[in-house]
Amino acid sequence: MNDQPKGIKEGLEKWRENRCQMKDRDFRFETVSGMEVKDLYTPLDIEDLDYERDLGFPGEYPFTRGVYRNMYRGRLWTMRQFAGFATAKESNKRYKYLLEKGQTGLSVAFDMPTIMGYDSDHPRSLGEVGRVGVAIDSLQDMETLFDGIPLDKVSTSMTINAPAAVIWCMYIATGEKQGVRPEKLTGTIQNDILKEYIAQKSWIFPPEPSMRLITDIFAYASRHVPKWNTISISGYHIREAGSTAVQELAFTLANGFAYVEAGIKAGLNVDDFAPRLSFFFNAHIDFFEEIAKYRAARRIWARRMKEKYGAKDPRSWLLRFHTQTAGCSLTAQQPENNIVRTAYEALAAVLGGTQSLHTNSMDEVLALPTEKAVQIALRTQQILAYETGVANVIDPLAGSYYVEALTNKMEEEAEKYFEEIEKRGGVLACIEQNFFQQEIADAAYRYQRALDSKQRILVGVNEFVNPDEKLEIEILKIDPKIEQEQVARLQKLRRERDNIRVRETLEALRRACEGTENVIPYILDCVRAYATEGEIIQVMREVFGEYKEKPTF
Template identity: 75%
Template sequence: MDDLKKAYEEWQKKYQEKCPDKDEDFVTISGEPIKSLYTPLDLEGHNYLEKLGFPGEYPFTRGIHYNMYRGKVWTFRQFSGFATAKETNERYKMLLAKGQTGLSVAFDMPTIMGYDSDHPRAEGEVGRCGVAIDSLADMEELFDGIPLDKVSTSMTINGPAAVLWAMYIACAEKQGVPSEKLSGTIQNDILKEYIAQKSWIFPPEPSMRIITDIFAYGAKHVPRWNTISISGYHIREAGATAVQELAFTLADGFAYVEAGIKAGLDVDEFAPRLSFFFNSHMDFFEEIAKFRAARRIWARRMKEKYGAKNPRSWLLRFHTQTAGCSLTAQQPENNIVRTAFEALAAVLGGTQSLHTNSMDEVLALPTEKAVTIALRTQQIIAHETGVINTIDPLGGSYYVEALTDKMEEEAEKYFKKIEELGGVIEAINKGFFQQEIADAAYRYQQAVERKKRIIVGVNEYVEEDEKIDIPILKIDPEVEERQKRKLKSLRATRDNEKVEIALRELKDAARGTDNLMPYILNAVRVYATEGEIIQSLKEVFGEYKEKPIF
């Protein structure tokens, strides 16, 4: 190492003489300076078994499975939902026919916020940014002809996650599929809603109770289901750096583990079904390092701090979506290229499932052609590039390993700060996360405006008088009226006495300490609507209002 250090210093001197520059002029998207060259000196004292180990073995830096993609490629998912359940069902069947291997449900804003389609606050939003789901009847139509024991389904829903999950379970029952055979994920990550996405309903304390109720119910009755997808994706979309996404997401994960333990659950009872959801942005190597660091941090914390004994509790399993915030309205075909590189970074980082954004998503919900191109992008990576042939092919790269270590080091600083603030919920109440993300977003925008960071087609290589000439998916306003009529018909034909009893029993349970999932399921089965169930819980739990930060 002494010889190497001497040789490197001589080379560095020549480098600066011939082409002087500063590391701070070359930074990751997160703003971390990058050296001109990485060597074994950057990994001095690096213990291979401690830092890396082998795939499928602690600390899982190189992957959570022994054979990774040599055994099975990641799950191909396309986040999809629009208009009514009928139209979305048709899109799902098209995607499955084209080779998609898992479904991912996008809900509209009224559903996400816990409102029925005929609520005044739903006006103009029904079916616009996702599919409208008001009741079990809609869920049945959404999965009509799709056997739920044969497909894995992910549902991006948070505040009302328990209700939509109950609808899915009840829908499967209607198909004759027991809950023990269901596999999939509900996002169910309310902490990141307070931090970044802002689609909350209840205050933090009752929200955490509902989540731990879901943990307990899932462990007993739906054992193949991931009962939470702890999401860094929306934190990153809000403007966070890669380090912030890593640190804030894992901090949320630790908070959920602590909540489960506090609720009386054995950590090994629920931890194996915790999953994560990350963003894959444009800085290729930074993203790969982020995924590798996340696995290592999670494994160590679960084993050493929380005392998990089941090796499955140590595994950080994650879904990845390419960065929606990296897409541009200008020259939208460029988004195909951006998405391909982001998807490749996710694969090289060891993701378990992947969604690739469509080129037109910055303009509207994707057309059938655009979503097919996005799906084909994954298939080309899997079957034509050769990246699945060996496990963690970038492992051992001086740069990647140094960057992975740096990501871990910076994340640990954030963990310490969050702990000093009193934990995740206290940090939320104090506006810590919100301010950190806002500051990072501002710095990034400044870099773009000053051309310190080039965005092709936006601040450089701009085409004058550009005309965007790609098809756009438009939602017919009649969709909203159809959904309202369907809802009116449901209320007129169901057994409303049973609905009233189920909602009353749910409110009584919410005032006590019983697990709420059986009561929510009873309400769903008699066709109580999402809005009615959520309103019943609001009457007990209240609603959350964010404190303004100045």
């Protein structure tokens, strides 16, 4: 650029001299994660940026500008509304409602007993059945959940981790019941146990057998369910636990690298399973920080997969991701404000190049969402897609001095974390040392201190408060009878199924778990015999044991 940088530098210095005469607001100018933001960005902030090396074109390495050449000009992102409550029958009605309103993919929320591997009649399930998601005890429930919904026409995402193999097998078997072969199924199973140890805490088994289950899914899917995303490596829950954007980025990708290494260690060719790895990120409220996070994530992943892990298939270099707007940014106070927050977060996800999106409902901080709140959330996505014009241009913010500088900063800070994680012995060692947990806790503490001191404003919470506010929005309530009905159906199933066949399949599964065979075919046999989730998980608990987290203070 010849003498242009020198001229810009001189001009910037002169501009700042004049600007110093003007007083700034009494405010700490930083991202929501605490990263300092300068007053002005110029070409000087990205003078080392190499277009071909660092940006490239959409759909081309290193994919900073998007994973597909035509992005939303070819196909809009998949609109998934995370849903599930009460029993499979009630959730089935909600899914059909959402599909009628224009949703283009399903996303299943499970209740806590299902997430933790307990049947609805287990003592630990009392009072929790169907409360925060749908209760799924057996193949019978899964058949009901997708009754009238053709699984060869709909892509389904399922947010389940420790018992992911069992729930996935139920979905495959449901497809078989509908006459849909496994190779026709499309969707995603979250299956990300590492972030459970780090943030969400809904684990069952220790890390080693948990990683075995995951690599067994990789191997089975590559041969039998090739269109399925076998894992959704999740930063969402890391962020919800209180992390910064950089921590979300770094810890999520570090987990992704750990899964790749586990697959390779299990004897799989990286290009046989890496193309079906997917990611799940949070869309928080700091607009530009979030966009930079997504762009940095694509670039880091592509480079690592190609240069470190030797992936040769370009599909293995793609970081494809789902996004959900930030639940932790929602407020119980003035809940209608959440509509606005969600809209801006969704816009950041779209401008960041997401492949699918869930927009939170305004009432989710209070309860499971009502139909009206869900419709507003879905309409938010549709207005973005069809009215705003943001889907017309691919990566429209590329070249912005601020966005590119922030993207570079995100990558730089993430690399520092990768070095620290490697120095400590890797992801599993860091989990054992409570490194991730402590980093997130410290970040959450700093954020709360900023709110308490009003260094950060949360509208309707610590400023612009309505002292006489009364909650006047409808709340979805789960009838306690739901649990009784679910337990009755489960016990009826146990009486009427072929219990000799159930015992045979469970014993075969036990032997497989004790050995080294891929356990997925054995879980499928159990599921087809209508063994319950709790019965299958109990066999695995007895063989694998249960994880106990080391306390930290």
